[in-house]
Amino acid sequence: MIEYALIFALTCFGAGLLFNLWRIVRGPGRADRILALDTMVINVIALLVLFGISKGTAVYFEASMLVAMVGFVSTVAYCRFILRGDIIE
Amino acid sequence: MLAEIVISAFLVIGGIFGLVGSYGLLKLRDCMQRLHAPTKASTVGVGSVLIASMLYFLLVKGQVSFHEVMITLFLFLTAPITAHFMAQVHVRLREREDDLPETDRDFGWSIYEDPPVYGDGD
Numbered sequence: 001m002i003e004y005a006l007i008f009a010l011t012c013f014g015a016g017l018l019f020n021l022w023r024i025v026r027g028p029g030r031a032d033r034i035l036a037l038d039t040m041v042i043n044v045i046a047l048l049v050l051f052g053i054s055k056g057t058a059v060y061f062e063a064s065m066l067v068a069m070v071g072f073v074s075t076v077a078y079c080r081f082i083l084r085g086d087i088i089e
Numbered sequence: 090m091l092a093e094i095v096i097s098a099f100l101v102i103g104g105i106f107g108l109v110g111s112y113g114l115l116k117l118r119d120c121m122q123r124l125h126a127p128t129k130a131s132t133v134g135v136g137s138v139l140i141a142s143m144l145y146f147l148l149v150k151g152q153v154s155f156h157e158v159m160i161t162l163f164l165f166l167t168a169p170i171t172a173h174f175m176a177q178v179h180v181r182l183r184e185r186e187d188d189l190p191e192t193d194r195d196f197g198w199s200i201y202e203d204p205p206v207y208g209d210g211d
Contacts, residue, residue, distance in 0.1 A: 005097035012104030016111030031179035061156035079174035
């Protein structure tokens with residue numbers, strides 16, 4: 001039963017990644033593209049946790065934690081670059 | 090058996106909310122509306138997947154894991170900051186300074202002016 005729920009959740013988050021890719025390609029503004037990248041990071045975190053459940057190991061939590069940190073820093077850096085023209089002043 | 094039902098329910102709820110969050114990114118019309126959709130994916134979607142992971146490792150594997158709490162805390166702390174930055178970027182790129190209302194303060198909008206310096210500036 002857990003296997004089918006895992007397959008369902010993996011399919012949902014994978015389809016969400018495709019939607020985000022569509023928004024990155026077609027997004028009318030730069031803010032839309034940053035937003036789609038941030039959502040993509042969140043979907044990848046969920047996918048990593050689900051993959052860890054399906055494998056039954058706790059190794060993937062570190063990976064998802066690192067992805068969360070890098071995603072936050074990259075989003076903030078991109079926004080700072082557009083807002084101020086510089087990342088570290 | 091009950092544990093499997095609960096874990097599967099959390100997984101299905103998380104998957105549905107993640108899909109809704111990403112679908113809203115496609116469907117909504119304006120960028121400010123689109124900011125609203127992925128919050129569902131980042132709070133309820135990822136949150137219930139992490140709860141399902143905690144329950145799985147606790148009830149099926151028999152080991153307590155606290156990594157999920159760290160990931161949830163980090164996501165819940167950083168989501169408002171990134172949303173605020175993206176709203177600032179949208180306002181900066183779409184609105185002109187003259188179109189924005191007056192701030193009724195000594196200094197203007199922070200996205201156009203440097204922050205005010207109090208004291209001797211060091």
